[in-house]
Amino acid sequence: MFQRPSYTENVSLRLSEVLADIGVDERIVQKRRRKWLLRESTQTISSQLQDRNASAYLLGSQCEGTTTLGLQSDIDVLVSHNDINVIQDWADWEPGFLNYLMIQDETVSSGYCLLQLLRPDAPLPYNVLDQEHVRDRTGRILHKNIHISAVGAKVWKGGVRHGPAYARQRQSGFIDIDTVGALPCKSWPLQARQWLDQQGVGQWPSDDMKRYCSSTGCFVVGVGKKDSENEELEWRISTSLAERCLMFNLNITQIRCYVLMKMILKTFIKPYFGDTISSFMCKTGLFHCIANTYSNVWRENNLLVCLSLYLFVLNSSIFNEYCPHFIIPGNNLMRGHISHESKGYILEVLQYVINSEGRALLEMECDHLGARIQLKLSYLLFEFDIEIKENLSTLISGNLLNCTAQLNDMVIKRCLTLITNSSYKEAIQTLLKYIFKLVIIFNQCQGLDKTASSLLVPQFCTTLGTILASLNIQQYNGISVEALTWISLGLNTDVSSSKLKLASMLYCIGDSQRTEVVLRDIETNYDLNIVEPICRCHDFMCQPYRKGFHATADNHNEEAIQYTTAVCVKFLPCEINCVPRELRYEMFKSTQEDLAFRGDDKWMYWAVVDSLPYLYFLQYKTYSYHRIQKKQRALFNLTRTIDQESNLGHRETALNLLGQCxxxxxRARDALRCYLLSLNLRERNNAAKFHICRMLFTLANDQ
Structure with missing residues (x-):
């Protein structure tokens, strides 16, 4: 095939351009990787703040940058339980840990192991049974893999089990998340040591890459080989960090080949046979293809030939039902996965794609790939095609920035739930603990760990300052220098939320002049063409973000959070004296009947409001007594924001504030209408019920 070099080169270049248009280029790949690795650091730090000895690792296509908007790749999260030490050599036993010896003998499937429990006081076998362990025929106490799955079922409530993972799936507007628990092993697996000395014609991976891979150790995951006699005792050996290293060292042509292969599966195979051929099999096939192909083949103007080579490798693997794990080759990934019926169809499809010399790609609807290729090849560069090119790059960047901001908000919310019902003293001590831990991480770590801690710590400073101010107001109706100092350390977390807390506490002590100054500063910096509301209190379908937000995100990394996002304003019960009377009702929004419907949503004990409506509400209250025109303008802006801002997370709260205004x-009739609209949005746990009852009582007494 490909007897015409000019045709092959032309199509390859146009195909490379199309993939760049949909976000598969070096810049967007690096943006994706930075964002997901930052998320990994943030989630791990979150565990440390809550005294959990665990690390999160984000794996798969999202973190690798090997996806597109149309592929809708899920997120793979591996949670490592670091208080457990899995060893392959008795010398690696450590006191203070729960130690397991990895058993890899002829009774265990290749790529798997058994875990023998060791004594806590010495590197010797343990000899006491419990519900998590079983004694085998040789007398060894072995860890059952079903225990970690049972723990996972409690942690990831509502998830669907897929092997060792729990998946959040099919929630409209949200990325699917697969979360798996794992146990860490610091040493490189014995079954993979031969791989370190192998080298194919492509001289890939390099010796440096292999040295790094071997330093990452491995994990064991609680799932046995299907149909193995030890299925409930076997643990799968995972070299996921080494595999991520390999993916991070692919060039852009290799990445594009992988993306195209996933699109081929999505178009021609998945609709009929689901995940018979998994993306991990495709990734492994790509590794083998690169290792056995000269490196100068992988060029942009040769993309079509590279894809063909890749298809041949996958075709051969399916035909022989043999796809050896790239690092642990004794583990055949395809064994028992492909039925006779599906095998014939899949081979036929792959042969069709190979023989089409690229024409089959025109049939692919994912990301409108086929239509885009046709436009490129016919040189019909319509205006809308250029717009699509620009929008996809900025759209991806905007989505990445928004996800980073939402994760930070979610981490803060989770930590604050632990002090929801705390006393002033307990809340202050806990927040100081969070802040000191983050400062230590910032000073001791480098890279994205330092970045993640710097994004989190100011928000805790703000909350600490507000709690101190609330205590000050209770004691002497003033605000101490200490409280203002802590608040000042967190004023630039985002465009508005921290400054609104400052304005709120100033309003509560009657300092209208300084309140007005702060509110004016917020309004000046709140660019309605750029700033997006951020709320992770509950899941709701977000509408498309502003073009200005996407454009700004495209030119910046996570630092843009400070001037492109407006997080919802959260007041805990111990901040109540910094909350205006009208908003305090939100802390008491539930009837006795409603309490049963709160679930784990601790934020319902708080007063939470979106930034922009709260800005206009505070303006209305500040201007109420002496600036009628400005007061009416604030009321108009509050009404307009509730009607027109599409991504408010607490619209019902904004309606309750508007009703009281x-x-x-x-305007009692209009106020009642606001409360009824609020109740339509959130039927339970809504302060609107109280406002309606209060109004009806007042009206009845007046009559």
């Missing part, structure tokens, strides 16, 4: 204006 309208009551103060003497």
């Amino acid at each position: 309208l009551e103060q204006e003497g």
Whole structure:
């Protein structure tokens, strides 16, 4: 095939351009990797703040940058339980840990192991049974792999089990998440040591890459080989960090081949046979293909030939039902996975794609790939095609920035739930602990760990300052220098939320002049063409973000959070004295009947409001007594924001605030309408019920 070099080169270049248009280029790949590795650091730090000895690792296509918007790749999260030490050599036994010896003998499937429990006081076998362990025929106490799955079922409630993972799936508007628990082993697996000395014609991976891979150790995951006699005792050996290293060292042509292969599966195979051929099999096939192909083949103007070579490798693997794990070759990934019926169809499809010399790609609807290729080849560069090119790059960047901001908000929320019902003293001590831990991480770590801690610590400073101010107001109706100092350390977390807390506490002590100054500063910096509301209190379907937000995100990394996002404003019960009377109702939003419907949503004990509506509400209250025109402008802006801002997470709260403003204006009927609209949005745990009852009581007494 490909007897015409000019045709092959032309199609390869156009195909490379199309893939760049949909976000598969060096810049966007690096943006994706940075964002997901930052998320990995943030999630691990979150565990440390909550005194959990665990690390999170984000794996798979999202973190590798080997995906597109149309592929809708899920997120693979591996949670390593670091208080457990899995060893392959008795010399690696450590006191203070739960130690297991990895058993890899002829009774265990290749790529798997058994875990023998060791004594806590010495590197010797343990001899006491419990529900998590079983004694085998030789007398060894072995860890059952079903225990970690049972733990996972409790942690990831509502998830669907897929092998060792728990998946959050099919929630409209949200990425699927597969979370798996794992046990860490610091040493490189015995079954993979031969791989370190192998080298194919492509001279890939390099010796440096292999040295790094061997330093990553491995994990064991709680799932046995299917149909193995030890299925409930076997643990799969995972070299996922080494595999991620290999993916991070691919060039852009190799990445594009992998993306195209996933699109081929999505178009021609998955609709009929699901995940018979998994993306991990495709990834492994790509590794083998690169290792056995000269490196100068992998060029942009040779993309079509590279894809063909890759297809031949996968075709051969399926035909022989043999796809050896790249690092642990004794583990055949395809064994028992392909039925006779599906095998024939899949081979036929792959042969069709190979023989088509690229024409089969025109049939692919994912990311409109086929239509885009046709436009490129016919040189019909319509105006809308250029717009699509620009929008996809900025769209991806905007999504990445928004996800980073949402994760930070979620981490803060999770930590604050632990002090929801705390006393002033307990809350202050806990927040100081969080802050000191983050400062230590910032000073001791480098790279994205330092970045993650710097993004989190200011928000805790803000909350600490507000709690101190609330205590000050309770004691002497003023605010101490200490409280203001802590608040000042967190004023630039985002465009508005921290500054709004400052304005709120100033309003509560009657300092209207300084309140007005802060509110004016917020409004000046809140660019309605750029700033997006951020809320992770609950899951709701977000509408498309502003073009200005996407454009700004495309030119910056996570630092853009400070001037492109507006996080919802959260007040804990111990901050109540910094909360205006109208918003305090939100802390008591639940009837006795409603309490049963709260679930684990601790934020419902808080007063939470979106930044922009709260800005206009505070302006209305600040201007109420002496600036009628500005007061009416604030009321108009509050009404307009509730009607037109599509991504408010607490619209019902904003309606409750608007209703109380309208009551103060003497517009009782309009106020009642606001409360009813609020109740339509959130039927339970809504302060609107109280406002409606209060209004009806007042009206009845007046009559």
